[in-house]
Amino acid sequence: MENENAIVNNKELRLEVKNFNFYYGQVHALKNIDLLIERNKAVALIGPSGCGKSTLLRSMNRMHDLYPGNRYEGEMILYPEKLNIVSPKVDPLEVRMKISMVFQKPNPFPKTIFENVAYGLKIRGIKDKDLIAQKVQKSLENVGLWNEVKNRLNQSALGLSGGQQQRLCIARALATDPEIIVFDEPTSALDPIATAKIEELVNVLKKEVTIVIVTHNMQQAARVSDYTAFMYMGELIEFGETKNIFTRPSKKLTEEYITGHFG
Amino acid sequence: MLLRPKSRTIRNLKEFLIEKILFTTAFLAVVITVGIALTLFTEALPFFKSVTLKQFFGDKQWSPLFSDPHYGIWPLVTGTIVTTVIALCIAVPIGTIMAIFLSEYAHPKVREVIKPLLELLAAIPTVVYGYFALLFVTPLMQKFYPELSGFNMLGAGVVMGVMIIPYVSSLSEDAMRAVPMALREGSLAIGATKLQTSTQVVFPSAFSGITSAYILAISRAIGETMVVTIAAGMQPDFTLNPIRPAETMTAYIVQVSMGDLPHDSIGYKSIFVVGACLFLMTLFFNILGQLARKKFWKAY
Ligand SMILES: Nc1ncnc2c1ncn2[C@@H]1O[C@H](COP(=O)(O)OP(=O)(O)OP(=O)(O)O)[C@@H](O)[C@H]1O
Numbered sequence: 001m002e003n004e005n006a007i008v009n010n011k012e013l014r015l016e017v018k019n020f021n022f023y024y025g026q027v028h029a030l031k032n033i034d035l036l037i038e039r040n041k042a043v044a045l046i047g048p049s050g051c052g053k054s055t056l057l058r059s060m061n062r063m064h065d066l067y068p069g070n071r072y073e074g075e076m077i078l079y080p081e082k083l084n085i086v087s088p089k090v091d092p093l094e095v096r097m098k099i100s101m102v103f104q105k106p107n108p109f110p111k112t113i114f115e116n117v118a119y120g121l122k123i124r125g126i127k128d129k130d131l132i133a134q135k136v137q138k139s140l141e142n143v144g145l146w147n148e149v150k151n152r153l154n155q156s157a158l159g160l161s162g163g164q165q166q167r168l169c170i171a172r173a174l175a176t177d178p179e180i181i182v183f184d185e186p187t188s189a190l191d192p193i194a195t196a197k198i199e200e201l202v203n204v205l206k207k208e209v210t211i212v213i214v215t216h217n218m219q220q221a222a223r224v225s226d227y228t229a230f231m232y233m234g235e236l237i238e239f240g241e242t243k244n245i246f247t248r249p250s251k252k253l254t255e256e257y258i259t260g261h262f263g
Numbered sequence: 264m265l266l267r268p269k270s271r272t273i274r275n276l277k278e279f280l281i282e283k284i285l286f287t288t289a290f291l292a293v294v295i296t297v298g299i300a301l302t303l304f305t306e307a308l309p310f311f312k313s314v315t316l317k318q319f320f321g322d323k324q325w326s327p328l329f330s331d332p333h334y335g336i337w338p339l340v341t342g343t344i345v346t347t348v349i350a351l352c353i354a355v356p357i358g359t360i361m362a363i364f365l366s367e368y369a370h371p372k373v374r375e376v377i378k379p380l381l382e383l384l385a386a387i388p389t390v391v392y393g394y395f396a397l398l399f400v401t402p403l404m405q406k407f408y409p410e411l412s413g414f415n416m417l418g419a420g421v422v423m424g425v426m427i428i429p430y431v432s433s434l435s436e437d438a439m440r441a442v443p444m445a446l447r448e449g450s451l452a453i454g455a456t457k458l459q460t461s462t463q464v465v466f467p468s469a470f471s472g473i474t475s476a477y478i479l480a481i482s483r484a485i486g487e488t489m490v491v492t493i494a495a496g497m498q499p500d501f502t503l504n505p506i507r508p509a510e511t512m513t514a515y516i517v518q519v520s521m522g523d524l525p526h527d528s529i530g531y532k533s534i535f536v537v538g539a540c541l542f543l544m545t546l547f548f549n550i551l552g553q554l555a556r557k558k559f560w561k562a563y
C-alpha cells in the first residue's frame with residue numbers, strides 16, 4: 001500500500017500495529033489487526049459493542065497485563081523508538097510512561113486537585129516543586145480547567161462535576177508528556193456540554209500528542225478524528241481517513257454500520 | 264391500568280412499621296451502652312465519698328487494699344498506655360502490611376489459605392496468649408536482655424500486638440479490596456508501579472475503613488485483660504519503662520475481683536472507679552479516631 005509507505009517514509013509514523021492478535025485465555029478477541037497510526041493525529045475506533053475496541057486500546061497501554069491468562073501475539077511498534085510495546089521483554093511500566101490512558105468513567109484519585117495532576121510526576125521521582133507546579137498549571141490550562149479550579153487546587157478532586165473530573169483525568173494523563181494518549185469512550189458518562197468540551201479538547205491536544213479514541217458516537221468520530229478504524233467481531237474491517245470512511249466507505253459492513261442499517 | 268399500585272394506606276403502614284423497627288434496633292444499641300455507662304458511674308461515685316479527687320489524681324501510688332492505702336490512678340493508667348502502645352507498634356505496621364499484601368499482591372489461592380489462618384489467631388483464647396508471653400516470649404527476650412524482669416510490660420505488649428494483628432489486617436484488607444479497580448487502573452495507566460499504586464492510591468482511598476480497623480485495635484488493646492494480668496505482673500507502678508512489671512486497669516479489676524470483697528468496702532468500689540476510667544479512656548480514643556477520620560475525609 002503506497003499510503004502506508006508514504007507515512008513510513010515521512011517519518012511521521014507513531015505506532016505500527018502488525019498482525020496483532022489478542023487472547024483472553026481461550027477467547028480470541030482480536031484477529032490479525034494491522035493499523036498505522038500517524039504522529040499527532042487522532043484515530044477513532046468504532047464498531048458495534050463487543051467488537052474489541054477496548055481490547056485493542058487497552059493493549060496499547062499494556063492494561064491486560066494486570067489480569068492473568070491474557071496473551072498478546074504479533075507486534076505493536078512505537079516510533080521513533082522502534083519499541084515493540086507488546087513484547088513480553090518490554091517492561092509495561094516503560095510503555096505506560098509513553099502511552100497513557102483515559103477511561104470511560106472519570107476516575108480521579110481521592111486526593112486534592114493539585115495532587116491528582118502532580119501524581120504522574122511524583123511517581124516518576126520528580127521532586128522540583130516549581131517544576132511540578134508549572135506542569136500542573138500547564139496541564140490544567142491545556143484541558144481548560146485552570147480558571148475553574150485555580151482557587152481550589154487544594155480541595156478534593158471528588159468535589160468536581162463529572163465533566164470537570166474527566167478533564168482532570170486528562171490533565172493527569174497529560175502532565176507527564178506522553179507520546180500517545182488513548183481514550184476509551186471518554187464522554188459516554190457525560191452530558192452534551194461536557195462532551196463538547198472534551199471533543200474540543202481532543203482537537204486541540206492532537207497538535208502535541210497522538211490520540212486514539214474509542215467512541216460509539218459516529219458524529220463524535222467524525223468531529224474529532226483524522227482517521228477512523230471500523231472493527232467488527234475482533235477484526236479490523238476498514239481503516240482510512242475519516243472523511244472517506246464516512247462519505248464513501250469501501251466495505252459494505254462499514255457502510256451498514258455508519259448508516260445505522262446494521263445486521 | 265393493568266398494574267395498579269397496592270392500597271396506599273397499606274403501603275404507608277408497612278413503611279411506617281419498618282421505619283419504627285429499624286429505629287428501635289438502632290436505639291437499643293444506644294440504650295445498652297448508656298445503661299452500662301450509667302451503672303458504672305453510679306457505682307463509682309460512692310468511692311469519692313472516702314477518697315478525694317486530689318488523692319485520686321495527685322497521688323502516684325495505687326494500693327487501695329494495703330493497710331497504708333494510696334489511691335492515685337496514674338500507675339494503672341501508665342500500665343495500660345505502655346502495654347497498649349507496644350501492642351499497637353506491633354499490630355498496626357504488621358497488620359497494615361499484611362493487608363496490603365493480601366489485598367494487592369497475594370494470588371487469590373494464597374489469600375484463601377492465609378486469611379483463615381490469620382483469623383484463627385483471633386480465635387485463640389487470650390489466656391493462652393498470656394502464658395505464651397510469660398513462659399516463652401519473656402524468657403526468649405531475657406536471653407538477649409538479662410535484666411528484663413520475669414513479669415514485664417514489653418513481653419505482654421508484644422504478644423498482645425500479635426494477638427490483635429488480625430483485627431487490623433482483616434478489616435483493612437476488606438477496606439482496600441472495596442476500592443474500585445478503576446482507581447488502580449487509573450494509577451497504573453500513567454506509569455505507576457504496583458507499590459506506588461498500593462500505597463499512594465489504594466491505601467488513602469481506603470483510609471476511612473482502615474482507621475476503623477485501627478480504632479478497633481486500640482479498643483481491643485486497652486480492654487485486653489488476660490495477657491497483661493498473666494504476663495505483666497500485678498504490681499501497680501508509675502513508670503513508662505516497658506521492661507518493668509506493672510499493672511493495667513483491667514488487670515487490677517481481675518485481681519481485686521478474685522478476692523472476697525464486702526459490698527461496701529473501698530476495694531469493691533474501686534472496681535467501678537477503675538472500670539469507669541477504662542470506659543472513658545476507650546471512649547476518648549474512639550472519639551479521637553473518629554475525628555481523625557473526619558478530618559481526612561474533609562481533606563480528600
Ligand atoms: N476479561 C475478559 N475475558 C474474556 N473475554 C472478554 C474479556 N473482556 C472482554 N472480552 C470479550 O472480548 C470481546 C471484545 O470486548 P471489548 O470490551 O474489547 O469490546 P468493545 O468493542 O470495547 O465493546 P463496547 O463497545 O461494549 O465497550 C467481547 O466479545 C468480550 O466478550
Ligand SMILES: [Mg+2]
Binds near residue numbers: 053054055184
Ligand atoms: Mg469498550
